[in-house]
Structures are given as C-alpha cells and as structure tokens.
Amino acid sequence: MTLSEELRWRGFINQTTLENLTELDTKEWTFYHGFDASSDSQTIGNLAAMMLDLVFLRHGHKAILLAGGATSLIGDPGGKDEERPLQSEETIRYNVAQAEKQLRHIMRGHDFTMVNNIDWYQSMNVIAFLRDIGKHFGMSTLVQRDYIQKRIGEGGGGMSFTEFSYTLLQGYDFLHLFNKYGCTLQLAGADQWGNSLSGIELIRKTHAQQAHVITLPLVINKATGKKFGKSEAGAIWLDEVKTSVYKFYQFWLNIDDEGVIDYLKIYTLLSKADIDALEVKTQAAPQKRAAQKTLAYEVTKLVHSEERVNNVMKVTEVLFGNQPVASLSKQELTDLAAEIPTTHSGESVVKTLLMAGLAGSMSEAGRLIKNGGISLNGQKVTNDEVINTTPSLLKKGKNSFCLIR
RNA sequence: GCUGGGGUAGUGAAGCGGUCAAACACAUCUGACUGUAAAUCAGACGGCUCAGCCUUCGGGGGUUCGAAUCCCUCCCCCAGCACCA
Numbered sequence: 417m418t419l420s421e422e423l424r425w426r427g428f429i430n431q432t433t434l435e436n437l438t439e440l441d442t443k444e445w446t447f448y449h450g451f452d453a454s455s456d457s458q459t460i461g462n463l464a465a466m467m468l469d470l471v472f473l474r475h476g477h478k479a480i481l482l483a484g485g486a487t488s489l490i491g492d493p494g495g496k497d498e499e500r501p502l503q504s505e506e507t508i509r510y511n512v513a514q515a516e517k518q519l520r521h522i523m524r525g526h527d528f529t530m531v532n533n534i535d536w537y538q539s540m541n542v543i544a545f546l547r548d549i550g551k552h553f554g555m556s557t558l559v560q561r562d563y564i565q566k567r568i569g570e571g572g573g574g575m576s577f578t579e580f581s582y583t584l585l586q587g588y589d590f591l592h593l594f595n596k597y598g599c600t601l602q603l604a605g606a607d608q609w610g611n612s613l614s615g616i617e618l619i620r621k622t623h624a625q626q627a628h629v630i631t632l633p634l635v636i637n638k639a640t641g642k643k644f645g646k647s648e649a650g651a652i653w654l655d656e657v658k659t660s661v662y663k664f665y666q667f668w669l670n671i672d673d674e675g676v677i678d679y680l681k682i683y684t685l686l687s688k689a690d691i692d693a694l695e696v697k698t699q700a701a702p703q704k705r706a707a708q709k710t711l712a713y714e715v716t717k718l719v720h721s722e723e724r725v726n727n728v729m730k731v732t733e734v735l736f737g738n739q740p741v742a743s744l745s746k747q748e749l750t751d752l753a754a755e756i757p758t759t760h761s762g763e764s765v766v767k768t769l770l771m772a773g774l775a776g777s778m779s780e781a782g783r784l785i786k787n788g789g790i791s792l793n794g795q796k797v798t799n800d801e802v803i804n805t806t807p808s809l810l811k812k813g814k815n816s817f818c819l820i821r
Numbered sequence: 822g823c824u825g826g827g828g829u830a831g832u833g834a835a836g837c838g839g840u841c842a843a844a845c846a847c848a849u850c851u852g853a854c855u856g857u858a859a860a861u862c863a864g865a866c867g868g869c870u871c872a873g874c875c876u877u878c879g880g881g882g883g884u885u886c887g888a889a890u891c892c893c894u895c896c897c898c899c900a901g902c903a904c905c906a
Contacts, residue, residue, distance in 0.1 A: 672858060703856040736857055779868060780850085787865065789851040813850075814857055 417688065419475040423630075425688060426681040428468050430606045430633040433616060440475075447472060447601035448480040448593045450533075450586070450608075451519065453488040453511040454503065457655035458518050460667075463719065464635050464682050466522045468603055473526045474685070480593055481523070483515040485534035487586060492611075493563060493579035500579075518654050522718065529597065533589050549588050552621045553614070558583070561610055583614045590615025594627060602629045635682060654719050661720050662755035665728045666815075668712035669705070673698060676707040684714040727751050734809070735817055740793065741809040749807055749821060758819040761806045765790060765797050768810055772818035789813050 420437035423429050429437070449469050451462060458466075473479055488508050491500045503511075516530055558564065561583075567575040590612070593599040602612045612629035619627045652667050653659040659667075671679060677695050680686060686694075698707040716725040731752050733739045744752060757772035766781040769790070775781035782800070784790050790797040791811045803810070808820040 666857080670857065673856095674859090701856095702858085705856065705858080708856095708858090732857090775850095777868060779871080780866085782871080783865060784851065787851045813852090816850095 419472070419477075422471060422475075423468075426471065427678060428471070428630075428632045428682070430631045431609055432630040433613075433628045434630065440477075444477060445472075445601045446478040446480065446597055446599045447603050448482055448531075448590070448597075448599045449603040450482040450484050450487070450589065451515050452492065453483050453485060453508060453515045454491065454500075456507075456511050456514050457653040457658050458515060459651045459653055460683075460715075461635065461651070463522070463654060463715075465603070465605055465632060466519065467682055467685075468632050469528075470523065470526070470685060472603070473523065473528065478597075479523075479526070479528035480531055480597055480599055481519050481528055482531050482533060482589065482593075483512045483519070484589075485509065485512045485532045486537040487533060487582065487589070488512070489534075490582050490585060491579055492582055493567065493575060499574060499576055502578075514655070522654075531593070533585070533592075536592050537585070545584075549584050549591075549618070552618055553584060553587075563610065583611045586611040587614030587618045590627065591618045591622060594619050594623070594625075600625075600627045602627070604629060604631050606631045606634050635679075656720060660755055661716065661724045662728050662731060664719065665712050665716045665725065665732070668715050669708050669732075671708050671711060673702050673707075676711060680707060680711050680714075684711065684718075686710070686714065728755065731755055735811075736814075741807045741819070744807070749819070753819055753821065756817045756819055758821060761803050761808070761820050764800050764802050765792065765810065766800050768803060768818060768820065769812065772810070774810075774812045774816050774818055784812060 417425070418438070418441040420440050423437065423440075434440070449465065451458065451465070469479055469481065485508055488511065489503070489505065491502065493499075512532055512534075516532075519530065558580075559568075564575065564580065586608075590599070590602055602615060604612050609629070609631050612631070616627045616629060619625055651659075652664065656664070668679075676698065677691065680691050680694065684691075694707040694710055697704070713725055713729070716728065730748060734741055734744060734752065735756075741749075741752075757774070759768050759771045763771065765785065766775075766778055769775040769781040769784065770778060775784060785797055785800060788796055789812055792801075792803065793805070793808050803820050806821050810818040810820060812818075
C-alpha cells in the first residue's frame with residue numbers, strides 16, 4: 417500500500433494543502449511535527465499524532481519532532497476560551513524532557529531528529545523578531561482568524577499580546593526548520609491548521625517556495641460523540657505514573673464495538689488484512705472482543721513494553737477470569753500489588769474497603785455489603801467479617817479490587 | 822461606588838420559620854441482564870458506635886421553644902448604572 421493510500425485508509429487526513437496526496441508517494445519528504453509541552457505527559461490524543469509520524473517513518477520519510485519549549489511558555493490560544501496562566505520555565509523544561517522521553521520511546525527503532533524551539537528563540541532578540549517575522553504578518557488577516565475573533569469579539573474572554581503572537585512563533589518554527597533541514601511538510605493536529613498556514617505563508621514570502629501541511633482529525637469517541645481519550649477519571653496518559661499500565665490496558669480493552677476498528681487503524685500498525693479479519697471476527701462474535709483484545713495488547717506494548725503487557729494480561733486473568741489469587745507466584749503477586757490497592761490481613765471487610773479507597777466512608781462500605789456489591793475470593797460478603805486468609809482478593813462490583821497479602 | 826438578582830449536597834436546581842439530611846434532574850456507585858460493553862430495569866447516593874445520634878444549605882453573629890428559611894454584618898458571583906479611560 418502506498419503512503420497516500422494508507423493515510424486515507426487509516427483515517428489520518430483531515431485537511432491538507434497538497435493538491436494531490438499521491439505527491440507523498442513519489443518523493444522523500446522531510447516533515448516536522450510539533451508537540452505541546454504544557455503538561456508533564458502526553459495523552460493518547462497525542463499518541464494518535466505520533467502514530468501518524470510512525471506511518472511516515474515506515475514509508476522512509478525523514479522526521480523532525482519538535483517538543484515546544486518556547487511555544488509552551490507562551491501558550492497556544494487556539495481552542496481556548498480564555499487566557500491561560502503562564503507556566504514557569506522550570507516546569508516547561510521538565511515537561512519538554514518528559515515529552516522527548518515519550519516520543520523517543522514510541523519512535524524506538526526509527527531514525528529521527530529531535531528539536532526544541534527554545535534553542536532558536538532563546539538567542540533571538542525582540543527587534544529581530546518584530547522586523548524579520550512580524551513584518552510578514554498582516555494584521556487584517558490575523559484578526560480575521562476564528563479563534564482570535566472568538567476571543568476579542570463580543571462576549572469573548574479577551575486575549576493578551578502574548579497569546580496573540582503565538583501563531584508567529586509557530587510560523588517561524590516551520591521557516592527555521594525549512595532553512596536548517598529542508599523541511600517542507602508539517603504534520604499537525606486539526607486545531608493547528610491556522611498556525612501551520614502561518615508557517616507556509618512565511619516560507620512563501622521569504623523564499624518564494626511552497627511548503628505543505630497535513631492535519632489529522634481529532635479522534636472522536638463515536639459512542640459518546642466526545643473527544644476520545646478522556647475517561648471519567650480524566651485523560652489517559654502515556655506516563656505510567658499518571659495512568660497505570662493496568663488502567664491503560666483496561667481502557668483499550670473496554671472500547672465499544674462501534675469504534676474499535678477505527679482505533680485499530682489509528683493506534684496500531686497492523687496491516688489492512690489483519691484489521692479486516694478482526695472486523696469480521698468482531699461482527700460474528702462481538703462478545704469475544706477479539707478486536708478489543710488485540711487493540712489493548714498492541715497499544716500497551718507500544719506505549720509501555722511487551723513484558724509489561726504480558727504482566728498485565730496475567731493480572732487480568734486473575735481479576736476477571738477464574739484464576740484464584742492463591743495460584744499466583746510470589747513475583748506475580750508483587751506485580752498484581754503494583755496494579756491494584758493492597759492492604760494487610762486481620763482487618764474487617766469494611767475497614768479494608770476503606771483502606772483500599774474502594775469506599776469513601778464506613779457508611780458507604782456498609783451499604784455496598786448490604787447491596788451485595790462486595791465479594792471476597794469469589795464469595796459474596798454478607799456481613800462484615802474479618803479477613804484472615806492471605807492472599808485474598810476483595811472485589812467491589814466488577815471493576816474494582818483490593819489485594820490482601 | 823450605587824441599584825437590583827444571587828451564593829443550597831459532585832453538577833444544575835427546588836425549598837423561603839417546624840413534617841429538611843433537604844424535592845427533582847444529571848453525574849456517580851451497586852444489583853439484575855450481559856461481553857469487564859451499550860441500552861434497559863431496580864436500589865443507593867453527608868457522617869457515625871446506624872430503628873438512634875451527630876455535622877451540613879457562602880463566613881460570623883443574632884431573633885426564636887425551633888432557622889436553609891427572619892434580622893445584622895462580612896466575603897464572593899452576576900446584571901445594569903455611575904466613576905475612570
């Protein structure tokens with residue numbers, strides 16, 4: 417499959433300045449893709465963007481990945497209703513390091529260039545910025561941009577000059593990379609379309625050359641119609657400290673049938689033949705969840721590691737399958753303890769629920785028992801007994817657990 | 822600064838002197854049905870030493886046998902006006 421065909425099939429194209437996508441198939445491109453570092457970890461929303469880069473890399477194109485140290489210090493006004501508070505340099509430096517670490521991990525096995533735009537902004541003075549960059553931007557076109565209109569128009573939240581200038585910085589990033597690396601293509605999220613155009617315009621005005629952009633669509637959860645990757649508990653992070661490997665795996669395993677094939681296309685590098693086969697299987701026997709299992713395995717392997725997925729899968733067997741906790745080895749118990757809350761024996765069920773955070777108060781714990789929502793090693797708990805056997809598995813509902821060892 | 826309207830449990834929102842731990846909706850949790858799904862139905866949803874008691878209705882003070890409900894005061898939000906520009 418050619419790159420252009422693959423991009424279309426995987427659903428990676430939202431908007432592009434390329435007249436014909438097949439231009440991607442006939443020559444080698446150097447592209448850049450910027451990642452926001454306003455948070456200390458990337459999310460699975462950003463992961464979709466990384467997958468797009470991986471597809472390009474696999475087709476032999478050259479990647480420049482940019483962790484936006486400078487741009488994150490300014491703050492992207494796009495899609496925000498209000499001015500955001502500035503973050504300290506120290507925080508951003510840490511976030512950039514995190515972003516770079518995660519990008520390197522996801523792209524492991526591929527060659528690419530990692531850059532940080534603070535490197536070229538740090539030494540730039542304000543006069544140079546205004547004269548060399550600012551001069552190329554007309555106020556009337558800037559002011560017409562939707563996100564700016566929304567903010568400075570009637571009922572808008574207002575906007576500082578700082579955020580207003582953001583698009584110039586991003587525009588210059590592209591120009592800089594064009595000059596230094598011959599980069600002529602930007603890949604970006606759908607919300608970055610306007611900013612990317614700034615770069616293209618800047619390159620055209622300064623070098624009379626045509627650069628291009630491809631934006632990927634925002635991944636939408638078809639079942640809820642909302643942005644994908646936000647669970648009730650918040651975003652799904654790539655950092656295992658923020659979203660444990662177990663929770664991460666579970667998130668993918670619980671994807672609804674409607675969306676699972678789309679997500680396989682975006683979040684795994686499986687071939688069309690493999691994904692088509694899974695689609696058939698899922699339609700024939702949805703309760704087996706073959707597609708979900710593959711998705712969960714592949715994504716967790718990519719973002720964490722093969723060893724960690726296998727681990728988590730074994731844990732899953734104990735929690736949801738029929739394997740008793742007692743059947744686990746010492747090492748496996750330690751792994752399990754890392755994924756779910758763990759307490760010691762000799763306490764009552766109510767107290768244990770409280771310690772494990774499965775109930776917020778004793779009243780709630782008591783209620784759960786009365787409702788039949790608690791089971792110990794597969795047996796429904798009917799009154800508040802003391803737990804003495806170790807290891808034991810205390811279960812609240814179907815999805816919450818506590819290990820007693 | 823003035824005038825008017827507000828601040829009630831996770832959210833929205835009733836209540837306007839006792840029957841208020843506070844209607845209702847949503848969110849959440851549990852159970853049933855299932856596929857660790859969705860939908861649907863049922864229950865729960867401040868705390869505790871749990872047929873009882875304790876702490877809550879922006880903060881503090883007061884009136885009253887009794888206050889989320891009345892009065893005083895302070896803080897905060899919204900709308901309009903004024904001041905400023």
